[in-house]
Amino acid sequence: MTPLLEIKNVSRYFGGLHAVEDFSGQVQRGERVGLIGPNGAGKTTLFNLITCFTPLSAGSVFFDDKDISSLKAYQVARLGIARTFQNLRVMPNLSVFDNVSIGALGALGHSPFSALLHHRNYAKDISRRTWDALEQAGLQGQASEVAANLSYGKRKYLEIARALALSPRLLILDEPAAGLNDTETAQLGEFVMKLSKEGLSILLVEHDMNFVMTLCERIMVMASGRKIADGTPQEISNDPVVLEAYLGSEEEEAA
Amino acid sequence: MRRIISVSLLLAAVLIVVPGILTLVGGGYWFRVMTTIGVFSILTMSANLITGTTGLMSLGHAGFYGIGAYATALLSTKFGWPFYLTLPVSGAITAAFGILLALPTMRLIGIYFAVATLGLGEIIHVTLLNWVDFTRGPMGISAIPGVTLPGVFTASDTTHYYAVAITALIAAFVLGRLTHSYYGNALRAVREDDQCAASMGLNVVGLKIQSFAFACFFAGVAGGLWAHTTGYISPGDFRFSESILILAMMVVGGLGSLPGAVLGAVILLGLPEFLRPIGDYRMIVVGAVMFFSILFLPRGLLGETPVLTVVRRQFGLAWDAKSNLGWRQ
Numbered sequence: 001m002t003p004l005l006e007i008k009n010v011s012r013y014f015g016g017l018h019a020v021e022d023f024s025g026q027v028q029r030g031e032r033v034g035l036i037g038p039n040g041a042g043k044t045t046l047f048n049l050i051t052c053f054t055p056l057s058a059g060s061v062f063f064d065d066k067d068i069s070s071l072k073a074y075q076v077a078r079l080g081i082a083r084t085f086q087n088l089r090v091m092p093n094l095s096v097f098d099n100v101s102i103g104a105l106g107a108l109g110h111s112p113f114s115a116l117l118h119h120r121n122y123a124k125d126i127s128r129r130t131w132d133a134l135e136q137a138g139l140q141g142q143a144s145e146v147a148a149n150l151s152y153g154k155r156k157y158l159e160i161a162r163a164l165a166l167s168p169r170l171l172i173l174d175e176p177a178a179g180l181n182d183t184e185t186a187q188l189g190e191f192v193m194k195l196s197k198e199g200l201s202i203l204l205v206e207h208d209m210n211f212v213m214t215l216c217e218r219i220m221v222m223a224s225g226r227k228i229a230d231g232t233p234q235e236i237s238n239d240p241v242v243l244e245a246y247l248g249s250e251e252e253e254a255a
Numbered sequence: 256m257r258r259i260i261s262v263s264l265l266l267a268a269v270l271i272v273v274p275g276i277l278t279l280v281g282g283g284y285w286f287r288v289m290t291t292i293g294v295f296s297i298l299t300m301s302a303n304l305i306t307g308t309t310g311l312m313s314l315g316h317a318g319f320y321g322i323g324a325y326a327t328a329l330l331s332t333k334f335g336w337p338f339y340l341t342l343p344v345s346g347a348i349t350a351a352f353g354i355l356l357a358l359p360t361m362r363l364i365g366i367y368f369a370v371a372t373l374g375l376g377e378i379i380h381v382t383l384l385n386w387v388d389f390t391r392g393p394m395g396i397s398a399i400p401g402v403t404l405p406g407v408f409t410a411s412d413t414t415h416y417y418a419v420a421i422t423a424l425i426a427a428f429v430l431g432r433l434t435h436s437y438y439g440n441a442l443r444a445v446r447e448d449d450q451c452a453a454s455m456g457l458n459v460v461g462l463k464i465q466s467f468a469f470a471c472f473f474a475g476v477a478g479g480l481w482a483h484t485t486g487y488i489s490p491g492d493f494r495f496s497e498s499i500l501i502l503a504m505m506v507v508g509g510l511g512s513l514p515g516a517v518l519g520a521v522i523l524l525g526l527p528e529f530l531r532p533i534g535d536y537r538m539i540v541v542g543a544v545m546f547f548s549i550l551f552l553p554r555g556l557l558g559e560t561p562v563l564t565v566v567r568r569q570f571g572l573a574w575d576a577k578s579n580l581g582w583r584q
Contacts, residue, residue: 051454077456085454091447093560094440101437102444106456112465115438116429126437146560166456 002065004029004201005050005081005170010059012045019045021225022059027170032192032202034212034233037222038245043205044086046222047172050203051083052076063170077106082163083172086205090155090162092148096139097130099147099158103165104129129165137161137191153184157191164195171195173204177211189215213237221245261569269420274413286412290484292524293419294477297426299504299516301473306502307511307559308434309466310446312369314498315376319471321383321493323349323478328396328488329389338402338418342479349475350468357467361460364449376498383490395489399482415484422480423517426473431513433469435567442466443511507548509555512562519556 003026012020020042027033035043048054050061052073060069068076077083082103091099104126114122134140137157142150147158156176163171176192177185189211196202206212212219213233221229221236223245229236236242277285302316326345330336336344360371383390390396401410402418433439441462444452449459482488504523508515526544530537548556 053450053454073450073453074456074458077454083454085451089448089451091444091451093447094443095560098440098443101440102452102455102457105437105441105444110438110441110457110462112433112438112469115436116432118432118436123437144564162455 001029003027004031004064005203006062007046007050008060008062010046010049010061011057012042012049012054013057018225020049023222023225023227024059025220025227025230027201027203029169030196030199030201031218032196032216033204034216034219035203035205035222036207036209036212036219036236041222042225043222044174045225047083047174047203047205050076051081051172074106077166077168080167080169081172082166082168082170084156084159084163084174084176086174086178088152088155088159090147090150090158092146094147095143096145096147096150096158097134097143100133100139100161100165101126101130103133103162107166129167133161133165136164136195153180156180156188160191168200170201170203173202173206175205175207177206177208185211257568258570266424269424270417273420274416277416283412286416287484288525288528290412290415290419292520293416293423294481294484295501295504295520295524296517297419297423297473297477297480298501299508299520300423300426300430300513301470301477302501303505303511303513303516304430304434304442304466304470307505307509307516308439308442308446309463310443311372311463311466312365312502313372313470314369314495314502315372315374315379316470316474316501317493317495317497318376318379319349319353319474320478320481320497321379321490322352323475324482324488324493325383325390325396325478326475327479327482328399331400331483332396332398337404338400338479338483339404341483342422342476345479346472346475349478350472353467353471353474354464357464361463373495373498376495380490380494383493390490393489393491395487395491396482397487399486399488401486402483419480419484422476426476427513427517430469430473431566431570433466434511434513435563435570446511503545507545507555509552509557509559509562511559512555512557514562514566515555515557515559522556 005027007023007025010020010023011018023046035046037043045054049056052068052071056069060067062068063079063081066079068079107129108122108125131140134143137160139154139157139161142154147155150158177188180188185208192202192215216233219231219233219236220227221242228245229239229242231239273289277289298316298320302313305311305313323345326348327341330341330344356375360368363371384392402414403410408414434442441457444457445459445462453459500523504519505516507522508519522544523541526541527537530540
């Protein structure tokens with residue numbers, strides 16, 4: 001079987017800055033992959049390239065054997081890649097339900113005429129998808145609240161619920177555990193694990209090493225826009241190149 | 256059931272109660288005031304789709320209003336078209352102009368979009384003013400026939416009130432379905448965070464163009480009604496100050512709120528008429544009402560968030576009365 005996501009020799013230059021350079025990698029179907037690297041390594045830029053937020057300077061990205069490099073962001077989302085953002089981007093003035101319905105609208109399409117003609121089945125489909133995603137994320141009790149009134153932790157789940165309403169095949173999480181305490185991080189890990197068991201492929205960036213090491217089956221390491229390692233958590237934590245570039249020298253580790 | 260009651264009450268208010276009161280207070284003049292309020296209600300409701308719901312601050316709405324008015328005036332004076340043809344055709348012409356003029360500005364956001372639409376409005380105004388062969392320039396177009404249907408009704412202040420009221424109800428129906436449905440959520444997502452909306456699979460440019468097209472259609476229809484009901488139009492009716500008036504109505508009523516748009520038009524046009532006995536002081540009162548309503552209710556007299564829930568519940572728009580949130584299965 002071909003991988004779900006195949007990144008081939010991808011580069012992105014901002015003027016003279018090589019944010020991502022010749023990066024290749026894969027996400028297999030059903031796999032949980034972590035992407036780690038020091039600040040400024042180009043992780044978020046890579047996410048933006050995969051989701052076609054930022055155009056590629058070179059290389060190509062294949063999703064389910066389809067070249068998505070030249071598509072627009074919304075087309076990539078409709079194909080089944082949903083993402084969350086590093087800095088939470090929920091819509092504060094909309095209710096929780098309305099926020100999540102955005103994902104369902106993306107998946108099912110939005111025509112002004114279906115709104116004008118009041119297509120009942122379409123509205124029911126949107127509603128059902130939204131409720132399903134809310135229930136998956138455990139937010140059904142807060143459906144009618146305005147998103148701005150949710151706690152920070154709940155807003156993280158709201159963002160994931162919105163992505164789930166797209167019924168994606170690949171979920172890309174950009175620092176999902178940032179700003180959460182240990183208990184919340186552990187709960188989030190269980191939640192992501194549950195989604196993965198239901199067949200969703202996961203690609204995530206995270207600085208919480210414990211979170212990544214326990215959750216991910218495979219880890220890719222980036223430094224200065226390049227991939228420097230790719231392997232199981234075990235292999236990565238013993239890789240001298242990674243220790244050098246990312247985790248610090250051995251003396252510091254010991255101290 | 257709740258929906259039937261709400262719709263009946265709304266229809267009764269607009270078609271029976273208001274004209275009844277207008278007749279009691281003396282008819283004629285008050286019908287004309289109410290007709291103007293109706294035209295501006297349609298304008299404000301339509302501008303609200305672009306500015307309130309989709310979040311693109313448009314300062315050129317009066318320009319599109321003018322295109323509709325001139326289309327109707329020319330079609331009815333030169334070709335003798337009746338109102339039931341001029342109004343939809345003027346709407347369609349304006350929508351086509353709207354899409355054409357808006358396409359290059361679709362990538363702009365915030366204040367840049369506002370300034371670009373301000374420019375569009377000015378271009379339209381200056382064109383109306385200077386293309387004398389076609390528009391008669393500053394002389395304007397006069398003797399535009401009123402709303403008549405031979406053998407059924409003739410043009411009068413009452414007929415014009417009903418023409419505007421029924422059109423406003425249609426506009427409220429169409430714009431209400433667009434903004435209170437799930438489709439409206441897509442438009443609001445574009446307003447709140449367009450990049451995030453795109454990453455959730457929403458076609459942001461498509462949504463912007465659609466909202467522009469629908470808004471311009473009703474701006475054009477409102478222009479057509481203005482031409483038919485006043486019988487005379489000139490470029491001076493469609494200046495930047497009209498765009499600003501529409502914006503003020505929207506903000507006082509509540510950005511993104513459809514009932515708010517109507518309330519804004521009623522207050523900002525109705526108040527000066529009510530206060531006519533106190534002479535020129537009345538504009539101070541109007542200014543003060545605007546100032547204090549924004550100061551104390553920055554989200555408008557009928558703010559978007561609560562109004563959405565109420566309208567969805569009362570009119571059953573994509574919404575279930577039991578959960579207030581949407582159909583479960």
